Amino acid sequence: MLDRGLVRxxxxxxxxxxxxxxxxxxxxxxxxxIRLDDGKVEELTSGLDRGAGVRxxxxxxxxxxxxxxxxxxxxxxxxAAASAALAGDAQGSVVDLTVRAGPGTNRVERSAADxxxxxxxGWLREVNEVARGVSPEVAQVVGIYGDSLQRRLxxxxxxxxxxxxxxRIRLVAxxxxxxxxxIQTGWEGPAACAGVEFLDRHPPAVTARRAAERAVTMLxxxxxxxxxxxxxxxxxxxxxxxxxxxxxPLEADAVDKEASVYxxxxxxxxxxxxxxxxxxxxxxxxxxxxxxxxxxxxxxRTVLFTDGVLQGFLHDRGxxxxxxxxxxxxxxxxxxxxxxxxxxxxxxxxPGDTDPQQIVRDTARGIYVSGLGGxxxxxATGDFVFGxxxxxxxxxxxxxxxxxxxxxxxxxxxxxxxVDAVGSDFETWEGVCGKxxxxxxxxxxxxxxRIATITVGGTGV
Amino acid sequence: xxxxxELVAIAVAEAADGEEVEAFAxxxxxxxxxxxxxxxxxxTFAEERGVGVRLIAxxxxxxxxxxxxxxxxxxxxVARARENAALAEPDEHNGLPEAExxxxxxxxxRAGSAAVSVDEKVRRALxxxxxxxxxxxxxxxxxxxxxxxAVARVAIASTRGVDASYxxxxxxxxxxxxxxxxxxTQTGFSFQVARGLDELASEPVADEAVxxxxxxxxxxxxxxxxxxxxxxxxxxxxxLGVLAGALSAESVLKGRSLFADMAGQQVGSPAFTLVxxxxxxxxxxxxxxxxxxxPSGRTELFxxxxxxxxxxxxxxxxxxxxxxxxxxxxxxxxYKGAPGVGTSNFFIEPGEPSFDELLARAEGGVLIRDVSGVxxxxxxxxxxxxxxxxxxxxxxxxxxxxxxxMTIASTLPExxxxISAVGSDFRFFSSVGTASIxxxxxxxxxx
Numbered sequence: 001m002l003d004r005g006l007v008r009x010x011x012x013x014x015x016x017x018x019x020x021x022x023x024x025x026x027x028x029x030x031x032x033x034i035r036l037d038d039g040k041v042e043e044l045t046s047g048l049d050r051g052a053g054v055r056x057x058x059x060x061x062x063x064x065x066x067x068x069x070x071x072x073x074x075x076x077x078x079x080a081a082a083s084a085a086l087a088g089d090a091q092g093s094v095v096d097l098t099v100r101a102g103p104g105t106n107r108v109e110r111s112a113a114d115x116x117x118x119x120x121x122g123w124l125r126e127v128n129e130v131a132r133g134v135s136p137e138v139a140q141v142v143g144i145y146g147d148s149l150q151r152r153l154x155x156x157x158x159x160x161x162x163x164x165x166x167x168r169i170r171l172v173a174x175x176x177x178x179x180x181x182x183i184q185t186g187w188e189g190p191a192a193c194a195g196v197e198f199l200d201r202h203p204p205a206v207t208a209r210r211a212a213e214r215a216v217t218m219l220x221x222x223x224x225x226x227x228x229x230x231x232x233x234x235x236x237x238x239x240x241x242x243x244x245x246x247x248x249p250l251e252a253d254a255v256d257k258e259a260s261v262y263x264x265x266x267x268x269x270x271x272x273x274x275x276x277x278x279x280x281x282x283x284x285x286x287x288x289x290x291x292x293x294x295x296x297x298x299x300x301r302t303v304l305f306t307d308g309v310l311q312g313f314l315h316d317r318g319x320x321x322x323x324x325x326x327x328x329x330x331x332x333x334x335x336x337x338x339x340x341x342x343x344x345x346x347x348x349x350x351p352g353d354t355d356p357q358q359i360v361r362d363t364a365r366g367i368y369v370s371g372l373g374g375x376x377x378x379x380a381t382g383d384f385v386f387g388x389x390x391x392x393x394x395x396x397x398x399x400x401x402x403x404x405x406x407x408x409x410x411x412x413x414x415x416x417x418x419v420d421a422v423g424s425d426f427e428t429w430e431g432v433c434g435k436x437x438x439x440x441x442x443x444x445x446x447x448x449x450r451i452a453t454i455t456v457g458g459t460g461v
Numbered sequence: 462x463x464x465x466x467e468l469v470a471i472a473v474a475e476a477a478d479g480e481e482v483e484a485f486a487x488x489x490x491x492x493x494x495x496x497x498x499x500x501x502x503x504x505t506f507a508e509e510r511g512v513g514v515r516l517i518a519x520x521x522x523x524x525x526x527x528x529x530x531x532x533x534x535x536x537x538x539v540a541r542a543r544e545n546a547a548l549a550e551p552d553e554h555n556g557l558p559e560a561e562x563x564x565x566x567x568x569x570x571r572a573g574s575a576a577v578s579v580d581e582k583v584r585r586a587l588x589x590x591x592x593x594x595x596x597x598x599x600x601x602x603x604x605x606x607x608x609x610x611a612v613a614r615v616a617i618a619s620t621r622g623v624d625a626s627y628x629x630x631x632x633x634x635x636x637x638x639x640x641x642x643x644x645x646t647q648t649g650f651s652f653q654v655a656r657g658l659d660e661l662a663s664e665p666v667a668d669e670a671v672x673x674x675x676x677x678x679x680x681x682x683x684x685x686x687x688x689x690x691x692x693x694x695x696x697x698x699x700x701l702g703v704l705a706g707a708l709s710a711e712s713v714l715k716g717r718s719l720f721a722d723m724a725g726q727q728v729g730s731p732a733f734t735l736v737x738x739x740x741x742x743x744x745x746x747x748x749x750x751x752x753x754x755x756p757s758g759r760t761e762l763f764x765x766x767x768x769x770x771x772x773x774x775x776x777x778x779x780x781x782x783x784x785x786x787x788x789x790x791x792x793x794x795x796y797k798g799a800p801g802v803g804t805s806n807f808f809i810e811p812g813e814p815s816f817d818e819l820l821a822r823a824e825g826g827v828l829i830r831d832v833s834g835v836x837x838x839x840x841x842x843x844x845x846x847x848x849x850x851x852x853x854x855x856x857x858x859x860x861x862x863x864x865x866x867m868t869i870a871s872t873l874p875e876x877x878x879x880i881s882a883v884g885s886d887f888r889f890f891s892s893v894g895t896a897s898i899x900x901x902x903x904x905x906x907x908x
Contacts, residue, residue, distance in 0.1 A: 038715045041550045042549065042550075042552070043545075043549060044545035044546070044548055045545065045798065045799070046525045046541050048528065048538075050528055061497075061500055061501055061503065062502075062504070063503075064503065064504065065505070065507075065508075066509075067508050067509075068508070068510060069529055078506075081506045084579065085503075118548055140717060178716065183717075183844075185840060185842050224870075226870065226906035227685040227908070254604075257603075257604050258639065259604040337507060337509065339503065339505060373837035373838065374834075376834045376849070378648055378833070380604060380646045380647070380648045381646060381647060381865070383851070384849070385833050385834030385838060386837070404845055405845035405846065405870055405872075406847055407837075407847035407868050407870070409849045409906075410866065455867070455868065455906055457870050458847060458904070459904040
């Protein structure tokens with residue numbers, strides 16, 4: 001993407017005030033998005049984006065400057081601006097740039113770029129037809145298709161030269177169902193770092209049907225109860241709970257700022273002994289998978305919990321160096337327009353050996369959560385919330401009436417310690433995580449879990 | 462390098478017979494400095510520009526964009542938008558607005574702000590952190606102390622004669638201190654936005670954030686109950702985004718708004734008046750024209766609880782028909798997407814009572830200071846919400862025990878109907894604004 005001599009010149013210019021390392025990140029991204037709404041293909045957008053960022057790092061401090069322009073003058077200007085953040089006078093050195101090759105985590109069989117837009121439009125028409133066919137109560141359907149190819153180059157003063165292409169594909173169905181004055185919604189949106197072969201395994205019709213069924217089911221819902229009770233979280237959903245409640249406070253930047261409930265607890269029991277958790281960017285074609293992170297570190301599978309005992313944190317280069325551990329490949333950025341920060345990749349609770357149906361049968365009273373709308377955590381306090389988009393009452397070991405307007409709230413360590421059953425049915429869920437103003441695609445996964453006691457925030461008192 | 466005006470003109474000149482073409486271009490520079498432990502934690506300089514092209518042919522809409530495009534790449538973007546339009550379905554309501562005169566709002570640009578040196582920004586960030594950690598022995602660190610500013614220019618042109626541009630400056634300060642006592646850590650948060658760095662006073666922002674962190678120390682989980690609620694301006698502002706979605710004419714036309722059939726009806730309490738005003742200069746969302754060149758205006762969405770109507774762009778106005786016109790609410794996230802209905806300065810009109818008077822009227826209730834999970838726990842289509850909350854008990858007209866790990870839940874219509882009073886302590890938070898709000902009863906879930 002850029003000449004090696006020029007990159008070396010920029011890295012050297014950025015090191016004029018020293019620093020631990022300097023880095024250049026170059027990106028070119030082409031993308032297609034198509035939106036069907038109200039029965040019509042409303043909008044097709046194609047985009048071409050490119051830019052480069054120059055970063056100078058000392059400890060956990062950094063200077064960062066970026067530009068859309070990739071010419072020599074613009075890059076040297078960015079290097080000058082980034083290096084101005086550091087007060088120093090010793091010129092830093094740049095090691096000879098050597099290509100590092102990756103294992104090919106996100107292989108593509110059929111590239112989205114080779115598929116005509118008309119075919120992609122056809123997938124959305126299918127979403128519309130199938131969803132509307134589920135029930136006459138389906139009132140509105142939105143289908144969104146998106147694909148992108150991000151070409152990245154990361155080079156740094158320690159000699160690393162990494163080039164990696166990241167393909168993404170996602171197909172989302174959002175359905176509104178209506179009965180009289182009652183309006184309910186359903187959502188489904190599988191995603192991967194893959195080519196269009198991904199849709200063979202997640203056909204648009206299946207996505208549409210699931211979203212429509214969720215919306216229609218919720219028309220029969222009653223307001224959720226309020227107060228403490230047992231909650232069974234269906235497979236897939238628990239990964240988001242783990243991501244929010246546990247994953248964010250385990251990011252090393254929060255730990256370093258003493259703004260994490262897990263600070264100082266490595267080696268301590270912080271969760272039920274049924275909890276084994278990992279952050280794993282090496283899963284083939286996972287939504288949060290890659291060969292190298294956005295600092296050029298190889299992707300890893302990082303063990304977070306073993307039998308409930310905290311094993312360690314998620315790191316970028318700067319925080320790993322400060323804490324004297326190896327980087328875990330968790331330095332990620334939304335694009336060239338942002339410096340990398342510590343982020344999760346695919347964050348999973350590993351499966352146990354309990355039959356998931358038995359977990360429900362063993363629950364006298366509670367809520368069964370089978371759809372989620374994401375969540376939020378305060379890493380410093382561990383207080384988190386988790387929106388329930390599809391839930392049911394559990395009465396005498398049976399899943400019964402659907403409930404709406406529920407939310408789960410708790411404290412990370414309390415709730416993870418309260419898990420008293422872990423199923424064998426691992427499933428993943430793909431989302432977009434926001435942190436410090438940057439969005440990142442993240443995967444999460446979990447088997448069916450039961451939390452013995454957690455506060456459900458409904459309206460029924 | 463071509464200037465923005467040239468780039469948008471190149472795109473418009475590419476229109477073929479029968480095509481409508483609009484080009485929207487932005488360029489901007491932004492600096493952010495954050496301080497941690499008395500040093501610069503991070504400094505980010507951003508410089509970005511781009512052009513987006515919207516093309517309508519036979520009622521079909523296509524869009525394409527390019528980052529920092531050359532003139533040839535702008536021409537290519539028009540061609541890609543044309544290809545995209547060919548695959549979209551025709552919609553007779555697609556169309557670009559005619560050019561209209563607009564008020565230029567030169568106050569949005571402060572030349573002095575654009576000239577503040579980097580060293581000065583660094584000093585301000587370091588001072589902000591130093592001041593925040595000097596207020597109380599229990600507050601010795603921050604999670605974030607940041608100062609930032611931006612200069613931006615927008616240009617738009619179309620085959621309908623739109624040819625407009627404006628410049629703006631923005632500045633902000635944000636601080637998140639940590640209060641620690643024993644094993645417990647609590648966070649506080651405050652921020653301020655203004656046209657220029659010279660208009661920002663860091664100390665009151667830090668004082669407020671420190672107070673918010675300290676007041677949460679010792680928080681307990683309350684019992685589940687229905688109680689009177691006062692939402693402070695921070696908490697109340699969190700709900701405005703959900704209301705905005707439900708008041709977009711696009712949501713209404715597409716069957717995604719609970720308010721769809723309620724125009725002309727008394728939906729909220731008489732204390733509730735909700736306005737969108739893109740020309741109000743003390744609001745950060747001010748702009749002379751919207752994302753398709755329509756002049757910004759003032760729209761009173763609710764007057765004393767009665768729903769008057771909805772926010773419109775050109776498409777929704779045409780589709781609604783009759784004498785409906787765009788309210789100047791076509792908004793864009795940037796050059797990378799076509800405009801859709803959005804808000805400018807979106808605010809609840811303040812009332813008479815002071816904050817203390819609201820507390821006095823909420824005996825036995827709870828002051829909510831922060832809500833979390835609004836993006837996942839509030840549904841703008843059904844109007845139901847359940848969100849995490851922290852706050853303080855109201856006892857004898859004053860603030861008492863801090864509370865955490867609770868939720869508040871209701872529906873938007875019930876909440877609007879339940880507003881007993883809106884306070885006089887109005888402020889803007891980014892582009893939404895509100896005072897404290899007293900709500901009769903809400904379900905608070907805890908133990």
